[in-house]
Amino acid sequence: xxxxxxxxxxxxxxxxxxxxxxxxxxxxxxxxxxxxxxxxxxxxxxxxxxxxxxxxxxxxxxxxxxxxxxxxxxxxxxxxxxxxxxxxxxxxxxxxxxxxxxxxxxxxxxxxxxxxxxxxxxxxxxxxxxxxxxxxxxxxxxxxxxxxxxxxxxxxx
Amino acid sequence: xxxxxxxxxxxxxxxxxxxxxxxxxxxxxxxxxxxxxxxxxxxxxxxxxxxxxxxxxxxxxxxxxxxxxxxxxxxxxxxxxxxxxxxxxxxxxxxxxxxxxxxxxxxxxxxxxxxxxxxxxxxxxxxxxxxxxxxxxxxxxxxxxxxxxxxxxxxxxxxxxxxxxxxxxxxxxxxxxxxxxxxxxxxxxxxxxxxxxxxxxxxxxxxxxxxxxxxxxxxxxxxxxxxxxxxxxxxxxxxxxxxxxxxxxxxxxxxxxxxxxxxxxxxxxxxxxxxxxxxxxxxxxxxxxxxxxxxxxxxxxxxxxxxxxxxxxxxxxxxxxxxxxxxxxxxxxxxxxxxxxxxxxxxxxxxxxxxxxxxxxxxxxxxxxxxxxxxxxxxxxxxxxxxxxxxxxxxxxxxxxxxxxxxxxxxxxxxxxxxxxxxxxxxxxxxxxxxxxxxxxxxxxxxxxxxxxxxxxxxxxxxxxxxxxxxxxxxxxxxxxxxxxxxxxxxxxxxxxxxxxxxxxxxxxxxxxxxxxxxxxxxxxxxxxxxxxxxxxxxxxxxxxxxxxxxxxxxxxxxxxxxxxxxxxxxxxxxxxxxxxxxxxxxxxxxxxxxxxxxxxxxxxxxxxxxxxxxxxxxxxxxxx
Ligand code: SF4
Ligand code: SF4
Ligand code: SF4
Ligand code: FES
Numbered sequence: 001x002x003x004x005x006x007x008x009x010x011x012x013x014x015x016x017x018x019x020x021x022x023x024x025x026x027x028x029x030x031x032x033x034x035x036x037x038x039x040x041x042x043x044x045x046x047x048x049x050x051x052x053x054x055x056x057x058x059x060x061x062x063x064x065x066x067x068x069x070x071x072x073x074x075x076x077x078x079x080x081x082x083x084x085x086x087x088x089x090x091x092x093x094x095x096x097x098x099x100x101x102x103x104x105x106x107x108x109x110x111x112x113x114x115x116x117x118x119x120x121x122x123x124x125x126x127x128x129x130x131x132x133x134x135x136x137x138x139x140x141x142x143x144x145x146x147x148x149x150x151x152x153x154x155x156x157x
Numbered sequence: 158x159x160x161x162x163x164x165x166x167x168x169x170x171x172x173x174x175x176x177x178x179x180x181x182x183x184x185x186x187x188x189x190x191x192x193x194x195x196x197x198x199x200x201x202x203x204x205x206x207x208x209x210x211x212x213x214x215x216x217x218x219x220x221x222x223x224x225x226x227x228x229x230x231x232x233x234x235x236x237x238x239x240x241x242x243x244x245x246x247x248x249x250x251x252x253x254x255x256x257x258x259x260x261x262x263x264x265x266x267x268x269x270x271x272x273x274x275x276x277x278x279x280x281x282x283x284x285x286x287x288x289x290x291x292x293x294x295x296x297x298x299x300x301x302x303x304x305x306x307x308x309x310x311x312x313x314x315x316x317x318x319x320x321x322x323x324x325x326x327x328x329x330x331x332x333x334x335x336x337x338x339x340x341x342x343x344x345x346x347x348x349x350x351x352x353x354x355x356x357x358x359x360x361x362x363x364x365x366x367x368x369x370x371x372x373x374x375x376x377x378x379x380x381x382x383x384x385x386x387x388x389x390x391x392x393x394x395x396x397x398x399x400x401x402x403x404x405x406x407x408x409x410x411x412x413x414x415x416x417x418x419x420x421x422x423x424x425x426x427x428x429x430x431x432x433x434x435x436x437x438x439x440x441x442x443x444x445x446x447x448x449x450x451x452x453x454x455x456x457x458x459x460x461x462x463x464x465x466x467x468x469x470x471x472x473x474x475x476x477x478x479x480x481x482x483x484x485x486x487x488x489x490x491x492x493x494x495x496x497x498x499x500x501x502x503x504x505x506x507x508x509x510x511x512x513x514x515x516x517x518x519x520x521x522x523x524x525x526x527x528x529x530x531x532x533x534x535x536x537x538x539x540x541x542x543x544x545x546x547x548x549x550x551x552x553x554x555x556x557x558x559x560x561x562x563x564x565x566x567x568x569x570x571x572x573x574x575x576x577x578x579x580x581x582x583x584x585x586x587x588x589x590x591x592x593x594x595x596x597x598x599x600x601x602x603x604x605x606x607x608x609x610x611x612x613x614x615x616x617x618x619x620x621x622x623x624x625x626x627x628x629x630x631x632x633x634x635x636x637x638x639x640x641x642x643x644x645x646x647x648x649x650x651x652x653x654x655x656x657x658x659x660x661x662x663x664x665x666x667x668x669x670x671x672x673x674x675x676x677x678x679x680x681x682x683x684x685x686x687x688x689x690x691x692x693x694x695x696x697x698x699x700x701x702x703x704x705x706x707x708x709x710x711x712x713x714x715x716x717x718x719x720x721x722x723x724x725x726x727x728x729x730x731x732x733x734x735x736x737x738x739x740x741x742x743x744x745x746x747x748x749x750x751x752x753x754x755x756x757x758x759x760x761x762x763x764x765x766x767x768x769x770x771x772x773x774x775x776x777x778x779x780x781x782x
Contacts, residue, residue, distance in 0.1 A: 043367055047780060056350025057781060058366040058374075065355045065368075072367065 001044055012037060013048040022053060027063060031070055040071040068122065076111040076118035078156045081135040084121040087128040092145070096132055099146035103153055117153065191257040205247035205258055206234055216260055217269060217298050220336035221248040222385050223720050224706065226345060231336050233298065235268050236260045244268055270302050278309040281316065281331035287389040292717060294387035295334060317362065322372035324556050325380055325394055325549040325713070330362050333390035339363060339382035346706060348680040349499065351376045363390075366781050374781050375502050377679065379495035379704045380549025380573075380713015393549050393714060396570040397580050403541040403569075404447040411541045412529075413443055414521050416454040417611035418547035418709040419574035421730040425716040425723075426578035427588045432726030434734050437593020442586050444594065454544070455607030456600040457521035458619070459743035460752070461492060462607070464514040464770050465616075466624045466743075467761035469699055470663070478665050485509040487674070487689075487697040490616050492516040494554035495704025495713075497774065499679045504686050505776035513771040517610065518544045518551055519560050522567030523769040528756045530563075532599065537563060543570045545577050547611070547712030550704065562769050573714025602748050605734075605741035612728035613677035613708030614643030614650065617701040621654065621673070622742045628656055628663040638741055644732070646707060646721060648681040649674065651697075673699045678706040 001009075016033055020026035030049055034041050041049075041064055050057040064070040082088075082097060097108070104112055104119060111118040127133035130142030134149060141152055188201045192214055199208045204227075209216050220231035229249035236247045239257035244265060247258075259265065276295065284290045317330040335354065340363065343352045351374055355364035365374045383391045403409045424433035443451045469488050475481040491497055491512045500511060515523070522544070526537040544551060551571035554560065560567050572580075581588055595601060606619035618640045625633045633640065633654070642652035653672040656663075674697055676685045682702045688694050705711045707724035710731065740746055757765050 043781070046366075056344065056353070056366075058350055058353040058355075058364075059344075061366050061368075062353040062355050066357045068357075 001042070006044060009034075009038075009042070009045050010048050013045065013052055017049075017052045024053065024055060027053060027055075027060065031060070031064065035070060039077070040074045043072065046072070068120075076115050078116060078137055079118045079120065079135075080153065080156075081120045081122035081125070082108075083123070083125050083127065083131070083133045083135075085124040085128075087124075088131040088133055091131040093132050095146050096134070096144055096149045099150055100153060103150040117156065188252060189255050190252055193258070193260055199252060201253055202251050205236060205238075205245070205250045205252060208252065209247065209260060214260055216247050217301060218248060219294060219298070219334065219387055220338060222338050222341075224346065224385065225338060225341040228337055228341065231334070232272055233269060235265060235272075237262050237265055266302070270304070271308075273298055273302055273304055274308040276334050277304065277307055278311055280334065281312045281314070282329070282389065287332065288392045288395075289389035289717075293389060320371050321394065322370035323376060323378065323394065324372075324553040325378035326371060326376065326383060327392050327394050328363075328371060329390055329392070330364075331390075332388045333363055334388055335361060335363065336387060337363070338385045338387065339391060342382045342385045346678055346680055347377070347379060347381055347704075348683045349375065349377055349379075352382065369781070375777075375779055377495045377498040377502070377704060378550040378553040378713075379679070381705060383549065383713055384711075384715065384717055384719045393573050393576065394552055395576050395579075396552075396572060397576050400541075400543055400570055400572065400580070403543075408539055409541050410449050410535050410539050411447075411543065412450045412452065412525055413448045413543040413545060414452045414454045414457070414518070414525075415439060415443070415545040416518070416547060416709065417458070417608045417731060418712060418715065418727065419545050419577065421611060421710060421727045421734075422547065422715045423574050423578050424589060426575065426582075429589055430726075431723040432730040433589075434730045435588060436734070437595070438588050438591040440596060441591040441594045442581050442584075442588055445586060445591075446580065446584055448543070450597045452521065452525070452600045453596040453603045453607070454517050454521060455603030455610070456746070456748055457517040457524065458492075458607030458610045459604050459746045459749045460520050460524070460770065461514055461517045461610075462616075462619050462623050462743035463749060463753075463761045464520075464766060465490065465512045466620050466627070468512055468514060469620070469624060470627065471762060473669075473698065474665060477669075487672075487694055487700045488512050490699075490701045491772075492610070492616060493702060493704040493709075494548070494550040496679060496682055496702045498550065498553070498777070499682060499704060500686070501775055501777040502779045503683070505778050507686070507689070508774045508776065510689070511774060513767075513773065515560075515770055515772045516551075516554065517607075518546060518571070519554065519567055519772070520770045522555070522560070523563045524752070524756075526563035526565050526567060527769060528752065529599070537565050540565075541569050542567070543572055544568050545572050545574065547574050547709045547715045548705070549573060549713035551714075559772060574712075575714060575716060578716070599751070600748055602740065602746060604743050604746040604749075605736070605738040606743045607746075608735045608738065609731055611709045611731045612644070613646070613703050614640075614675045614701065615708065615731075616703075617673055617675050617699065618643040619743055620699065620701075621671075623744045624671075625654065625656070626742065627744065628659050628666055630660045631658075637736065639732075639736075643675055643701075644728075646725060646728075648678065649676045649685065651675070671699070672697045673701070675701045677703040677708050677711075679704050 016030045020029050034045050046060045047057045050060045064072050106112055108119050108121055127142050132144045133142045186201050187198045189198050206216055216234050219233045220228045227249050229246045234247040235244035237259040238245045284296055315331050320328040340352050344350045352363050354361055403411050420436045420439050421434050424435045425431055440451050472484050472488055475484040476486055489510045522542050525542050526540055530537040555568035555571045606622055609615035622633050651674040653670050656666045656669045659667045676682055710727040711724045
């Protein structure tokens with residue numbers, strides 16, 4: 001990482017610490033905002049957060065590795081998360097999964113070469129009554145079938 | 158004094174503290190309860206576990222450790238509390254009213270057995286090939302609860318690679334039961350924060366920052382996590398095979414030095430109660446094992462006092478007489494390698510406060526491969542030096558690249574108390590039954606001052622005895638030379654002594670109130686450093702810091718288990734033995750006089766001393782790349 005990039009991260013973390021307060025419970029909102037800005041939370045950013053909250057880097061990493069929606073590595077510009085829990089599964093997740101894999105040419109857990117999409121499974125997103133469901137970034141799409149799913153994927157930038 | 162830690166640790170991780178009763182209804186007032194039908198009157202606010210332990214009712218535990226805060230995550234300690242739907246964790250249940258408790262009902266025993274079966278279903282490892290065989294809390298509970306099969310299955314494949322990257326600590330996560338005692342040790346007791354639970358659910362493991370190998374993150378190698386791990390998941394990096402090889406090799410002259418703390422604790426490995434001193438027996442055992450010479454690290458502890466004490470006087474002179482602003486006071490001790498690495502990482506800008514004197518282990522290594530080699534006419538390349546230490550960090554210290562001032566690796570192997578005990582067991586020798594014998598010449602005598610290095614405050618006490626006498630020409634003004642202010646298990650101790658009627662050479666110190674401070678465990682060291690940064694220590698002169706709680710007697714290489722009581726008993730063994738020694742001040746040790754006459758002829762902190770006995774430190778910083 002270049003020096004000025006590091007400085008920018010430090011500045012952001014320090015602003016966020018000010019905004020949310022220097023306490024342990026500020027950790028999650030701070031991490032979320034860093035991720036929003038940088039798309040992931042680099043090891044440098046993690047250590048800066050630890051330094052400013054006066055906790056240990058491994059505690060920050062423990063939280064990031066616990067939450068599926070926090071990332072310590074760069075990922076695609078868009079994240080597609082297909083619900084893998086049992087209700088969606090009964091409603092046909094498998095067919096959708098096969099279709100989107102073919103559409104994007106990648107496996108679950110991977111990112112397309114152009115960095116456009118990262119494909120993942122998610123645990124229950126609370127849309128069982130409209131299953132099968134999928135999250136694209138912050139938007140929920142429900143009652144999917146393979147064609148609609150692929151159509152949605154084609155439309156995201 | 159512990160504001161720093163209190164700020165940092167979350168509510169759930171703070172120790173349970175019972176305040177005094179204000180009246181007969183508040184916390185701390187007595188309340189009548191029933192344990193297994195027996196009526197007891199107990200102070201309100203105590204946990205069920207504490208009450209049961211005090212009344213000899215056994216409750217099994219795994220995540221509970223008396224040095225640490227309560228976690229309540231293993232549920233091994235569940236008991237039945239009348240009126241409650243579910244079983245309650247005894248370690249985390251403070252009594253607040255008249256309750257009825259059953260500690261071994263069918264429901265309780267079944268639950269505990271299930272918990273064990275579940276733990277074992279993920280426990281990959283075989284007891285007979287495990288360092289903790291016969292001293293493992295999981296294993297003994299399996300016996301206690303008659304585990305006779307794997308009710309919920311058993312993993313038959315290793316899930317984790319063993320992390321052997323560190324010089325000191327080996328991590329075998331297949332044997333981890335996720336009790337998080339190591340996490341609480343490293344964060345709360347040591348304030349280093351290497352370990353934490355990472356990932357989630359079935360994948361949860363105890364890991365480091367970004368799951369890096371231990372050698373790549375900031376670990377001070379103190380080994381405190383090893384001492385508190387209930388299983389074989391954490392253990393020290395054992396060099397005993399190499400040492401056996403060297404002993405068998407006729408071309409090698411194998412020399413061993415034994416630190417003061419192992420002898421006060423090694424008896425525990427042979428079934429003796431804590432606090433049984435084994436000095437003489439240990440010497441015999443070591444000789445019979447085939448070591449060529451056995452020396453006493455207390456000798457080089459005396460040497461350390463001469464060097465460190467002189468350095469302190471030099472600093473005082475520069476500061477008071479020459480008004481030199483670049484001289485740093487207070488001077489911090491540097492004999493604990495865990496503490497040294499701690500300050501290198503966390504306060505790299507303040508390394509100038511550290512004494513440049515090496516630790517006794519490293520001083521001895523350098524002296525053995527120079528002075529001793531020459532006197533005995535042995536080529537230093539054929540000498541193998543082993544150091545028996547209570548410490549895991551010594552393994553890292555002897556591998557520091559700068560520790561080769563003799564032209565060779567000054568100390569070849571750091572061996573812990575536990576590992577030496579294992580080597581003795583392999584020979585079939587029964588340590589407690591051996592006759593006593595003395596250390597070998599030319600370092601056959603050491604002072605009591607060197608011996609008390611083993612307990613927290615010991616270095617300070619030893620240094621004061623010498624410094625005070627050098628400056629005033631009189632003994633320290635304390636009864637029987639015992640400086641009680643330095644002793645005891647309080648986290649941070651401070652005191653002072655006035656220097657009056659000084660001898661001419663030190664007249665500049667006339668009337669100075671020599672202020673000193675003693676801290677142990679790096680969480681306390683952190684508090685001291687924060688005080689220093691705030692300028693609160695500007696009138697202090699000398700500060701002793703030991704990386705491990707209790708000092709070396711509580712070191713990361715000492716017999717397991719550990720608790721404050723055990724550490725106190727070990728310290729008592731050292732102080733008792735010390736009181737009976739003929740020489741109790743470092744500068745009066747005849748062997749020390751001899752070495753300054755014959756070898757280090759330009760005196761303490763002279764040129765040769767600087768080459769062999771002093772070192773420099775690295776600004777490591779805390780960034781993990
Ligand atoms: S950790 Fe304990 S139970 Fe596991 S293999 Fe070692 S001795 Fe046996
Ligand atoms: S050796 Fe000390 S610093 Fe390293 S992980 Fe263990 S407790 Fe933490
Ligand atoms: S490594 Fe040992 S102390 Fe740490 S969680 Fe695992 S079993 Fe417990
Ligand atoms: S000992 Fe009580 S929950 Fe672990």
